[in-house]
Amino acid sequence: MSRIRAAFWDPTASRHSIPTYPWRMAPPHLLTLRQLTAEGLRPGGQGVQAQILWRSRRHGAPGVRAAYLYDIRLALPKRPMTPAKWTALAKANAARRRCPDCGLDAGFVISRYADTCTTCHYQRADARTETAA
Numbered sequence: 001m002s003r004i005r006a007a008f009w010d011p012t013a014s015r016h017s018i019p020t021y022p023w024r025m026a027p028p029h030l031l032t033l034r035q036l037t038a039e040g041l042r043p044g045g046q047g048v049q050a051q052i053l054w055r056s057r058r059h060g061a062p063g064v065r066a067a068y069l070y071d072i073r074l075a076l077p078k079r080p081m082t083p084a085k086w087t088a089l090a091k092a093n094a095a096r097r098r099c100p101d102c103g104l105d106a107g108f109v110i111s112r113y114a115d116t117c118t119t120c121h122y123q124r125a126d127a128r129t130e131t132a133a
């Protein structure tokens with residue numbers, strides 16, 4: 001084992017705050033959030049159980065990088081989307097498309113900066129130039 005990998009080998013958390021493994025050396029029951037999701041699971045209230053540390057030479061962000069691991073034995077099945085949840089989601093998305101000025105569905109999510117549909121935005125801009133003139 002190289003010196004770097006040995007530095008990250010700490011399954012008993014004697015040198016790190018949580019059990020730590022080098023890249024590709026974590027036990028198979030510890031998965032990342034993405035890996036849990038791929039298995040149709042969610043952490044289910046458990047906190048981070050362990051971490052993988054590795055030295056990255058990625059351009060712009062070199063240094064030690066971490067991936068947090070969850071125990072598959074404590075994981076729970078992902079809650080499926082119920083019809084009520086789909087309705088709530090559709091309602092929330094519709095609200096984000098509605099222009100507060102004219103009350104119409106803009107057909108896209110209104111930007112937080114413009115905060116109206118494009119028609120209202122330009123009407124406002126026109127009104128401003130008219131009062132200025």
Ligand SMILES: [Zn+2]
Pocket residue numbers: 099100101102103104116117118119120121
């Ligand atoms: Zn509008």
